[in-house]
Amino acid sequence: MKLPEAFSLQMQHILGEEYQAFVESLSAPTPVTVRLNQRKKTTDPVITQGNVAWHADAHYLAERPVFTLDPAFHAGAYYVQEASSMFVAEAIRQTTDLNKSLKVMDLCAAPGGKSTLLASLINDKSLLVANEVIKSRVGVLKENLEKWGFPNYIVSNHDPEEMIDLEGFFDVVLTDAPCSGEGLFRKDPNAMNEWSENNVQLCCARQKRILQAAAMLVAPGGILCYSTCTYNEKENELNAQWLTQVADFEHIKLKIPAEWGIVERKFGYQFFPHKVRGEGFYLSVFRKTRGEQQEARGKIKLNRLPQKKVEVLKEWLQTPDVFEYFEKPDGQIVAIPTHLSNEYAVLFRALHKRSSGLEIGQFKGNDFIPSHDLALSTAIAKDLPAVELSKEDALKFLKRENLGVDLSEQPKGWLLARYQGLNLGFMKVIGNRINNYLPKEWRIRMEILE
Numbered sequence: 001m002k003l004p005e006a007f008s009l010q011m012q013h014i015l016g017e018e019y020q021a022f023v024e025s026l027s028a029p030t031p032v033t034v035r036l037n038q039r040k041k042t043t044d045p046v047i048t049q050g051n052v053a054w055h056a057d058a059h060y061l062a063e064r065p066v067f068t069l070d071p072a073f074h075a076g077a078y079y080v081q082e083a084s085s086m087f088v089a090e091a092i093r094q095t096t097d098l099n100k101s102l103k104v105m106d107l108c109a110a111p112g113g114k115s116t117l118l119a120s121l122i123n124d125k126s127l128l129v130a131n132e133v134i135k136s137r138v139g140v141l142k143e144n145l146e147k148w149g150f151p152n153y154i155v156s157n158h159d160p161e162e163m164i165d166l167e168g169f170f171d172v173v174l175t176d177a178p179c180s181g182e183g184l185f186r187k188d189p190n191a192m193n194e195w196s197e198n199n200v201q202l203c204c205a206r207q208k209r210i211l212q213a214a215a216m217l218v219a220p221g222g223i224l225c226y227s228t229c230t231y232n233e234k235e236n237e238l239n240a241q242w243l244t245q246v247a248d249f250e251h252i253k254l255k256i257p258a259e260w261g262i263v264e265r266k267f268g269y270q271f272f273p274h275k276v277r278g279e280g281f282y283l284s285v286f287r288k289t290r291g292e293q294q295e296a297r298g299k300i301k302l303n304r305l306p307q308k309k310v311e312v313l314k315e316w317l318q319t320p321d322v323f324e325y326f327e328k329p330d331g332q333i334v335a336i337p338t339h340l341s342n343e344y345a346v347l348f349r350a351l352h353k354r355s356s357g358l359e360i361g362q363f364k365g366n367d368f369i370p371s372h373d374l375a376l377s378t379a380i381a382k383d384l385p386a387v388e389l390s391k392e393d394a395l396k397f398l399k400r401e402n403l404g405v406d407l408s409e410q411p412k413g414w415l416l417a418r419y420q421g422l423n424l425g426f427m428k429v430i431g432n433r434i435n436n437y438l439p440k441e442w443r444i445r446m447e448i449l450e
């Protein structure tokens with residue numbers, strides 16, 4: 001691997017005698033890791049090469065399978081995520097009371113790896129906002145969160161500087177900033193081709209701008225996590241130090257066993273591929289020492305669903321009474337956890353480009369048409385009519401092709417397609433015909449060879 005010269009000099013300066021080991025590690029294969037979704041247990045044990053030290057649900061795989069051909073992947077049973085970046089969860093675990101109902105913001109969220117990590121970390125009374133400024137990246141973020149199934153989430157599409165009305169609102173804000181990507185050279189050779197000292201400067205300035213906006217969002221006593229996938233001290237340590245100088249934040253030290261191989265810096269933690277089984281990564285955690293807390297108070301400005309229709313919905317949800325139901329102007333029904341309705345109201349008012357939470361479907365006359373979001377949500381009722389599919393048929397369902405299995409004995413109406421007990425989506429049985437309700441844009445397009 002031919003490294004850019006200025007980058008080599010920088011790394012020699014940072015690593016000294018360890019530089020050679022670092023360079024050698026860049027020629028080693030990238031570890032493949034999956035993190036299991038504890039709210040969606042699969043019966044298929046993952047063949048693993050051990051756990052990620054800092055995340056109990058994460059496993060190293062011996063090789064990279066074709067994930068597209070595993071129906072459990074599409075059902076959100078696991079997320080394929082680089083190991084070092086999962087350390088964000090450990091940092092929040094050590095600094096935050098996870099038994100509380102938390103308001104969490106993932107500010108630079110697409111494609112959603114850390115949003116799903118956060119969704120698994122927080123309890124069912126908590127709320128996650130996953131924000132992504134680049135519009136074309138919002139779709140994949142939404143898809144990944146839908147698959148993950150945590151019901152209390154909103155996806156938004158704002159520049160962090162536009163969130164002024166959410167000052168002091170969040171208990172935890174994660175800023176996984178766009179960076180020069182030095183830590184990804186092994187995984188993604190493009191990151192190396194795009195690297196330049198000039199780009200590092202641009203990233204650095206942009207990170208400061210994002211950090212300043214992020215700092216404003218944190219409630220006093222709340223946590224700000226800053227992460228990058230680079231080694232560059234300008235983007236990491238110097239930005240972290242800068243934050244403590246310009247805003248009311250103190251750096252928090254974490255407890256880290258030496259055998260994890262993570263290098264402690266003055267303001268944060270650095271991951272190097274010759275010391276950990278993962279890619280290059282940096283993380284710093286701060287607590288806000290002063291500021292105004294924003295009280296969550298407001299009224300949701302959507303039409304409440306009439307009680308008669310609410311009664312129809314009840315059979316579709318596992319615990320229907322924990323939600324309030326509203327109808328959007330386009331007819332979609334939104335389920336909002338009652339105990340979070342003030343928080344949702346504040347978010348709906350402050351964020352204009354956003355989803356409305358869990359959209360569970362819509363009424364056509366008196367008939368309820370369930371959404372795909374509901375099919376994949378952990379809020380769905382467990383005893384709805386369902387059919388367990390073989391791997392082959394599950395893949396056919398996911399390709400929107402005709403299934404090999406005979407469903408003519410099934411009663412007419414809605415039927416969940418399942419694989420290993422995991423919901424894949426809805427079908428509707430109409431006489432001899434079966435309609436597949438998997439959204440067209442989610443369809444597997446890959447050729448499946450027998």
Ligand SMILES: C[S@@+](CC[C@H](N)C(=O)[O-])C[C@H]1O[C@@H](n2cnc3c(N)ncnc32)[C@H](O)[C@@H]1O
Pocket residue numbers: 107108109110111112113114115132133134137159160176177178179206210
């Ligand atoms: C490192 S990636 C995030 C990865 C994501 N957190 C995950 O774990 O899957 C950084 C994200 O920041 C977004 N971004 C780019 N410019 C930004 C800006 N000026 N403000 C906020 N986010 C920005 C990028 O589009 C990208 O999605």
